[in-house]
Amino acid sequence: MTTREIRTGAGKPEAGLATSAALPRQPADAQQVRGWRRLKRLERMPWISISIIVFVLLLPAIFADLITTHDPLRGTLADRLTPPAWIEGGTWSYPLGTDKQGRDMLTRLIYGARISLAVSTITIFIGLVIGSILGLLAGYFGGWTDRVVSWLIDTFFSLPGVLLALVIVAAIGPSFVTIVVILSVTIWAPFARQVRGETLSVREAEFVARAQVAGAGPGRILAKHVLPNVANTLIVMATLQVGVVIINESSLSFIGAGIPRPNPSWGVMVADGRDQILIAWWISFFPGLAILLVVLAFNLTGDWLRDFLDPKLRQRQ
Amino acid sequence: MSEAAAAKGPAKVRINRPEPVLKVSDLKTYLYTRWGVTKAVDGVSFEVCPGETLGIVGESGSGKSMLALSLVRLTPEPASRIESGQVILNGRDLLALSDKKMREVRGTEISMILQDPQQSLNPVFRIGNQLAEAIRVHDTDATRAEVYGRSISALESVHVPAPERRLRNYPHEISGGMKQRVVGAMALAFQPQVLIADEPTTALDVTIQAQYLRLLEELQERTGVSIVLITHDFGVVAEACDRVAVMYAGRIVEQGPVEEIFDNPRHPYTKALLDSRPRVDVVPERLPSIEGQPPALNDLPAGCRFEPRCRYAEDRCRAAYPDVVGFYDNHLAACWKAGEDLWPAR
Amino acid sequence: MAGPLMVVDNVVKHFPVLGGRFGVTTVGHVRAVDGVSFTIEEGEVLALVGESGCGKSTTARLVLRLWSPSSGTVLLDGRPVHALKGADLTWFRTSVQAVFQDPWASLSPRMRVRNIVAEALVVNRRVSRDEVRERVDSTLEKVGMKRWHGDLFPHEFSGGQRQRIALASALITEPRLLVLDEPVSALDVSVRAQVINLLKDIQTDFGTSYLLISHDLETVRYVADRVAVMYLGRIVEIGTTEQVFTSPQHPYTRALLESVLPRHPKDRRSKPVISGEMQSPLEPPSGCRFRARCPRVMDVCRESPPSVETEPGRMVACHLYS
Numbered sequence: 001m002t003t004r005e006i007r008t009g010a011g012k013p014e015a016g017l018a019t020s021a022a023l024p025r026q027p028a029d030a031q032q033v034r035g036w037r038r039l040k041r042l043e044r045m046p047w048i049s050i051s052i053i054v055f056v057l058l059l060p061a062i063f064a065d066l067i068t069t070h071d072p073l074r075g076t077l078a079d080r081l082t083p084p085a086w087i088e089g090g091t092w093s094y095p096l097g098t099d100k101q102g103r104d105m106l107t108r109l110i111y112g113a114r115i116s117l118a119v120s121t122i123t124i125f126i127g128l129v130i131g132s133i134l135g136l137l138a139g140y141f142g143g144w145t146d147r148v149v150s151w152l153i154d155t156f157f158s159l160p161g162v163l164l165a166l167v168i169v170a171a172i173g174p175s176f177v178t179i180v181v182i183l184s185v186t187i188w189a190p191f192a193r194q195v196r197g198e199t200l201s202v203r204e205a206e207f208v209a210r211a212q213v214a215g216a217g218p219g220r221i222l223a224k225h226v227l228p229n230v231a232n233t234l235i236v237m238a239t240l241q242v243g244v245v246i247i248n249e250s251s252l253s254f255i256g257a258g259i260p261r262p263n264p265s266w267g268v269m270v271a272d273g274r275d276q277i278l279i280a281w282w283i284s285f286f287p288g289l290a291i292l293l294v295v296l297a298f299n300l301t302g303d304w305l306r307d308f309l310d311p312k313l314r315q316r317q
Numbered sequence: 318m319s320e321a322a323a324a325k326g327p328a329k330v331r332i333n334r335p336e337p338v339l340k341v342s343d344l345k346t347y348l349y350t351r352w353g354v355t356k357a358v359d360g361v362s363f364e365v366c367p368g369e370t371l372g373i374v375g376e377s378g379s380g381k382s383m384l385a386l387s388l389v390r391l392t393p394e395p396a397s398r399i400e401s402g403q404v405i406l407n408g409r410d411l412l413a414l415s416d417k418k419m420r421e422v423r424g425t426e427i428s429m430i431l432q433d434p435q436q437s438l439n440p441v442f443r444i445g446n447q448l449a450e451a452i453r454v455h456d457t458d459a460t461r462a463e464v465y466g467r468s469i470s471a472l473e474s475v476h477v478p479a480p481e482r483r484l485r486n487y488p489h490e491i492s493g494g495m496k497q498r499v500v501g502a503m504a505l506a507f508q509p510q511v512l513i514a515d516e517p518t519t520a521l522d523v524t525i526q527a528q529y530l531r532l533l534e535e536l537q538e539r540t541g542v543s544i545v546l547i548t549h550d551f552g553v554v555a556e557a558c559d560r561v562a563v564m565y566a567g568r569i570v571e572q573g574p575v576e577e578i579f580d581n582p583r584h585p586y587t588k589a590l591l592d593s594r595p596r597v598d599v600v601p602e603r604l605p606s607i608e609g610q611p612p613a614l615n616d617l618p619a620g621c622r623f624e625p626r627c628r629y630a631e632d633r634c635r636a637a638y639p640d641v642v643g644f645y646d647n648h649l650a651a652c653w654k655a656g657e658d659l660w661p662a663r
Numbered sequence: 664m665a666g667p668l669m670v671v672d673n674v675v676k677h678f679p680v681l682g683g684r685f686g687v688t689t690v691g692h693v694r695a696v697d698g699v700s701f702t703i704e705e706g707e708v709l710a711l712v713g714e715s716g717c718g719k720s721t722t723a724r725l726v727l728r729l730w731s732p733s734s735g736t737v738l739l740d741g742r743p744v745h746a747l748k749g750a751d752l753t754w755f756r757t758s759v760q761a762v763f764q765d766p767w768a769s770l771s772p773r774m775r776v777r778n779i780v781a782e783a784l785v786v787n788r789r790v791s792r793d794e795v796r797e798r799v800d801s802t803l804e805k806v807g808m809k810r811w812h813g814d815l816f817p818h819e820f821s822g823g824q825r826q827r828i829a830l831a832s833a834l835i836t837e838p839r840l841l842v843l844d845e846p847v848s849a850l851d852v853s854v855r856a857q858v859i860n861l862l863k864d865i866q867t868d869f870g871t872s873y874l875l876i877s878h879d880l881e882t883v884r885y886v887a888d889r890v891a892v893m894y895l896g897r898i899v900e901i902g903t904t905e906q907v908f909t910s911p912q913h914p915y916t917r918a919l920l921e922s923v924l925p926r927h928p929k930d931r932r933s934k935p936v937i938s939g940e941m942q943s944p945l946e947p948p949s950g951c952r953f954r955a956r957c958p959r960v961m962d963v964c965r966e967s968p969p970s971v972e973t974e975p976g977r978m979v980a981c982h983l984y985s
Contacts, residue, residue, distance in 0.1 A: 206769035210832070213727050214783035215756030228773035376851040492940050493715075522714035523878060524937050527922040549852055552924025556931060575928045593856040595881040597908060597923055604885060606856030610821060 046304045052297035056290060060113040068107040070094075073262045075102030081280045097282045099272055101262075105286055108264035112287060115265045116294070119180060120245040124238050126184040131191025132234065136222050138192070139199025149192065156189040161248065162255070169257040179258045183245055194237055198230045232309045239302035243295035250291050266291050334647065337364035338543050339388075339427075339511045344402035346380075346387045349395075353615040357383035357397070359567035365511065365560075368537060370544040372558035372575070374551065374590070378611045380567040381547050382432075385515045388545070389429050390419050406511065425455050428504040432516035434496035437503075438488040444499055445484030448472075451503040471502040474539075475532060494525035498532065508540050515547045530557045551594060555579065560647075563587045566612050566622035573648030581662060583642070583650035585627045588660060621652070629659050666741060667702040668872050669726070669840060674699050674735035676721055680945065693945050695721040697896035698735070703840065708866060708873040710883040710904070712919070713893035716941055719876045722893075723844050726874060727761055739840070753787045760833035764845035766825035770817035776803075777813030780832040787836065802831045807861060823854035827861065834865065842874045847882060855882070862886060880923050884908055889976075892916045895952040896944055902977040912979045914957045951982065959983060 060067070080102040083090040090097060096105035138149035165182045172178060202208065203226070211221050250267030252258035259265035261272075266287040273283030346358040357380040365371045375381040386392045387399050390411060404411040406427055411419060423429075431437045438447060448468040453459060459467070465484075472480035475498040488496060497517060504512060514533070518526040534557060537544060546558060554561050554575060562572035563586065571584040582588045592605045609626040612618060620635040621627070627634065633653055642655040675698055682690035696718040703709045711719045724730045726737055728744050737744040739755060747755050760783065763769040770779055781799050784790055790798070800810040806827040817825055826846060833841055846862065847855040863886055866873060877883050883890060883904070890907045892900045892915065900913040911917045918937040925931050939956045942948065948955055954964040963982045971984040 206763045206765055207771040209724075209729060210761065210763060210769050210829070211771070211782060212729055213756070213759075213761045214832070215753065215786045216782060217786075220786065224774065224778075225771050228771075376853060492943075494940055522941070523880070523919060524714060524922045525940060526924070528938070530924075550924065551852075552926075555925040555928045558928075579927050590853060593853055594926075595856070595859065595885040596926065597880050597884045597920065598926075600885055604856040604860050606860060607853040608857075 046297075046300050049297040049300040049304075052293050053301065056297075057113050057117055057294050060110040061117040062114075064110050064114050068104075068110055070104035070107040072103060072108045072111040072264050075099070075104070077102045081276070083280070084282050096286050097280070099269070099283045100276060100280070103264075105269075105282060108269060109266070109286055109290060112264045112266045112269060112290070115176075115259060115263065116246050116249065119176075119183065119249050119259075119265075120242045122180050123183040123187055123245050123249075124241055126180070127187035127241070128191050128234060128238055130184070131188040131193075132195050132227070132230075134188075135192040135195025135197075136199050136226060136230075139196040140203055140218060140222055140226065146196070149196070153189045153192050153196075156185065157193075159186065161186045162251070162257075165252050165257045166255075174257060174260040176259065176263075179249060179252060182252070182257075183248055186248065187241060187245060190241065191234065191237060194233060195230055198233060199226055202226050202229050236302055236306040236309065239298055239305055243298040243302075246291060246295055246298075334364070335366050338367045338407060339365040339545070340403070340405040341388070342403040342405070344384070344387060344404065345400040346383050346392055346397060347400050348383075348397040350615075355615040356380075356567050356617060357614055358387055359617075360402075361564075361567075361569050362402075363562050363569065363572060365543045365545060367510070367543055368541045369560065370533075370537065370546055370558045372546045372548060372554040372561040373564055373569075374548060374554055374561060375564035376549055376611065378566070378614065379564040380614065381564050382515060384564070385429065385513050385545070385547050388513055389423050389427060391423075391429070421455070424451070424504075424509070425507040426509050427511045427513070428507075428509040429513040430497075430500055430504050430515065430517050433520055434493060434500050435488070435520075437500045438496060440488050442487075443484065444486050444488065444491070448484065448499070448503060448506075452506055455507055467506065471506050472499070474505070474536070475499070475502045477502070494521055494529060497521060497529060501532070501536075505536060505540070505542070509542060511543045511545065513545045513547070516549070517546070518548070518553060519550075526553075527556070533557065551579075551591060563590070566617065567614055568622070568651070570623065570652070571648075571650040573644070573650075574646050577644075577646060577648050581644075581648075583644060583648070583655040584623075584652045585629050585654075585659065586623045587650075629654055668705045668707075668740065669703040669874075670736075670738040670741075671699060671701050671722070671726065672736045672738065674722070674725055674732045674737060676718075676725060676730065677733045691945060693943075694896050694947055695944055696725065696732075697944075697947070699893070699896070699898055700735075701891050701898065701901060703872050703874060705839070706870040706872055707889065708875060708887045710875040710877060710887035710890045711893060712877055712880065712883055712890060714878055714919075714941055716895070716944060717893040718896040718944065719893050720844055723761070723842050723874065723876050727759060727842055728755065756783070757787050757836040758838050759840045759842065760836065760838040761842040761844065762826065762829045762833050762846050765849050766822045766829065767849075769829050770825055772817060774816075775813065776815055776817060776820075776828055779817070780813065780828065780835055782832060783836045798835055799831075802835045803828075805834065805865070806831045821854070822850050823858055826850065826858050830861070830865070834869075834871075837869070838871065840872045840874065842876070844876045845878070846875075848877070848879060859885060880908075880920065892919065895941060895947050897952060897980065898978075899953065899980045900978065902974075906974070906977055912973060912977075912984065913953075913981050914959050914983075915953050918956075918958075951980075 075098060079094065079098050080100050082094050082098040084097040085092045085095045094104050094106070096109065098104055099108070134149045134152070138146040168182055169178060208221060208225055211225050249258055249265065250270065253265040253267030254271040256271070259268055261268060269287035270284045273280065276283055341364070342362050344358055344361045345356070348355040348357055359380070361384060363371065373381050373384065383392060383397070388404055390399070392399060399412055402412065406422070411422065411427070414422065445468060448471060449464045452464050452467055468484060469480050472483055477483050477495060477498050483491065483495070491499070518529055521529060530553065533544060536542065546553065548554060558575050560573065561575050561578050562569045563584065564570070565586050571578065571582065571587045578587065579591065582591060589605070589607045593607060595604055607626055612622055618624070618635070620637055621639050624630045624634040631653070639651045639653045641649050641651050643649050674696055676696040677692040677694050679689040680691045680693055682688060699718070699722055701709065711722060713719050721730070725732050731745050739758060742751070744755060777799050780802060781795050784795055784798060799813055803810060803812060808824065808827055808831065817828065820828065843862070847858050850858060859882060865871065873886070875883065875887055887904045890902065890904050891898050892907065892913065894915050900907060900911070900916045907916060908920065911920055921932070922937065937956055942955065950965040951957070951968045954960045957964070961982060968980045968982045969985050970978050970980045972978055973984055
């Protein structure tokens with residue numbers, strides 16, 4: 001049974017069984033059968049942004065081992081400060097040049113993508129889970145739960161991220177885990193605030209009252225009625241926050257509070273090129289460019305995603 | 318219904334009516350969406366005489382709200398477009414005016430009240446501010462004192478008690494009925510000749526509804542304004558209208574004097590609609606209802622649009638859209654069987 | 664089981680209003696429901712009528728145990744509803760269900776119809792998946808839908824169909840009492856008749872009691888056995904439908920009935936019977952709440968009117984009858 005059968009009112013519809021075709025609900029609704037079918041509308045997809053994300057971040061991160069020939073951590077000192085291939089003095093065995101330890105820039109960029117991807121996905125996942133749970137609880141139960149969570153949210157929003165990071169790093173030393181913890185701590189609050197707000201309004205909807213009358217407990221209501229309606233906003237938020245996380249990680253790594261050397265985080269690479277900026281500009285330039293492109297791509301995709309998901313879900317009469 | 322096709326069939330006498338103040342001819346407003354062309358208003362014609370109230374009855378999906386917006390040229394753009402037709406107000410075609418000229422006309426010669434008073438009033442401004450703005454749009458030279466004076470008298474004309482206090486209120490501080498009166502005052506501030514009221518009583522309580530309709534009637538007696546009253550409720554029509562037009566799937570299927578339509582409906586949809594109203598005085602065994610749903614306005618059949626739901630339908634109903642048949646006293650119906658006595662007369 | 668199915672006894676619900684300099688002081692109360700009592704018998708349809716702000720929707724939510732009363736009790740089969748826990752609460756939930764007003768907001772947009780309809784059953788009873796499926800299918804058919812409609816999402820249906828789905832989801836546990844909060848107000852005129860007929864059929868076929876909340880007197884006339892008229896949080900008149908509609912006693916009931924729009928243009932009246940508007944439940948007048956608008960107001964109306972039983976089973980709260 002496909003939707004097409006109920007959509008058209010052709011022939012003799014049975015009593016009350018044909019879908020109402022009243023303007024303007026019907027055309028929009030008939031298309032919203034399955035979420036993935038919406039993907040078929042490819043007109044305004046941000047192709048460039050998505051390509052950037054795929055080619056600059058995803059593919060390098062996943063296939064790093066397969067596509068690189070050099071060692072990202074150890075270089076050949078004799079080849080240090082080689083310029084990129086198209087400049088005089090460069091060679092195609094080091095397409096984007098080498099840094100001051102003779103490590104291949106391209107290889108390090110590719111491994112850096114892996115780090116950026118790992119850090120951002122894990123951080124956002126943790127932040128999203130914590131933020132959503134707290135936001136749902138605060139929005140649904142109100143009262144003291146809400147007051148406590150709201151206070152927590154406000155507190156975490158006002159924490160000076162960089163200072164906090166420096167303190168923590170000074171205490172337990174820089175590492176991959178440290179930076180994930182630090183970034184998660186700063187990223188859960190926006191999610192919680194958003195989810196709390198949406199839960200507050202969804203809570204009053206009649207379908208929640210209906211579920212309560214049916215006897216559903218808060219757990220079931222939050223999981224099956226509230227969360228699915230909040231999910232779209234979360235997806236958009238997550239996409240937009242990726243850019244924030246990458247920049248934060250890069251900034252922290254830049255000041256030495258992030259990924260420890262010699263690991264090739266893009267932020268670390270920018271920092272490394274600082275003192276050579278006039279004579280070996282490529283050491284800072286390419287990682288900086290990578291950061292810029294990826295963050296921009298995520299922001300544009302997030303904006304598009306928000307528009308794509310949002311008005312269609314306004315199931316108005 | 319096109320003028321040319323009127324007065325066929327068993328029409329006896331065509332009562333002469335005075336020169337209409339508003340004459341709509343073959344108005345078409347279409348919406349363009351990615352799912353196709355939606356013919357919200359698909360060839361609508363009617364006339365309104367001075368001091369008269371015409372009710373336009375339709376359910377959701379009939380196109381009546383788009384019709385109302387088309388009359389004042391406030392249809393959403395660029396999604397919709399008034400395709401063709403004429404809206405002649407005092408001899409001038411509103412559809413042919415420039416945007417600038419239309420802005421001058423809107424509010425002064427023809428005015429509109431929307432259904433939901435919540436939407437018409439801006440929640441962050443006081444009533445006084447909004448009234449003043451409505452006045453100043455068309456009377457840019459008025460002094461503050463003049464505007465204040467006119468605001469007070471506007472509120473008085475709609476029987477809002479303690480108008481000085483009301484001017485200082487915010488919309489959420491006054492009741493629904495009061496809001497509707499304020500909106501009415503704003504619409505009538507410049508004494509337009511035609512007032513379009515889109516479901517003005519739908520959001521009001523029963524007892525307030527009656528008061529409000531009475532108010533409209535009083536204002537009409539005083540100023541001679543003609544009212545086009547859009548509604549889904551035949552009770553409103555019975556209470557307040559002189560003539561009524563029934564709209565279905567973008568077209569008017571029947572129109573005529575109000576008593577005539579109630580006593581002697583000629584279109585099966587009108588009859589079914591009248592019959593499906595529950596009554597307070599008598600309880601029938603079973604409530605007659607209309608099976609099925611109205612057609613999608615972007616997927617209209619070639620023949621009569623009510624045919625799939627009509628118990629009197631025949632093959633010719635599916636083949637071609639019915640011609641308009643005329644009856645006594647400017648009573649028109651678009652049905653192939655309008656002339657037959659399909660049900661016992663009242 | 665002897666005795667009425669449901670007893671609502673002097674139920675009061677006040678909502679505190681916050682104000683003051685920091686918005687934390689309680690400056691007053693919205694007296695949404697201010698001493699409401701009625702009973703519903705097994706198999707009976709009781710309608711609660713009134714205009715917006717009279718407290719009928721709040722009463723519905725109190726009966727449904729969505730809110731707790733500030734005072735007073737609600738009894739189902741003689742048991743106080745708001746004290747129930749555990750297995751007793753499950754019993755309540757399967758016995759009392761609801762259909763709400765807005766068909767566009769009362770069904771979870773992201774759940775399939777089948778899951779929406781099954782919810783009350785799944786939450787309250789340990790039933791096998793096959794039996795759930797069977798019950799869902801048969802309930803859908805009971806309300807005039809098809810089995811395969813269960814696979815779709817709510818937004819694919821029209822308003823009338825959505826109310827049918829809502830009705831199915833309420834009927835699946837075979838409740839003894841169904842609370843209907845303005846079930847047809849948001850529907851088109853031609854669809855209303857269909858749904859009203861369905862409600863009447865279900866009631867006759869299954870003997871379910873209804874608590875019908877409505878401002879639409881015509882619907883009430885058609886469906887209800889008894890009618891209670893509410894004004895500003897209080898019941899002003901109760902009687903059989905026949906009694907209340909043909910010989911209304913309370914001045915407000917009279918005004919309501921006379922405000923109903925005419926059936927035919929020739930039935931137009933010369934002037935409206937009632938003036939003014941219902942006051943806000945925040946500052947209800949002392950004594951009889953209707954006295955500011957009552958055409959037959961007397962001095963004694965400054966005191967709260969007694970509830971007078973004018974005939975067996977018929978009550979009016981008005982000094983004219985005491």
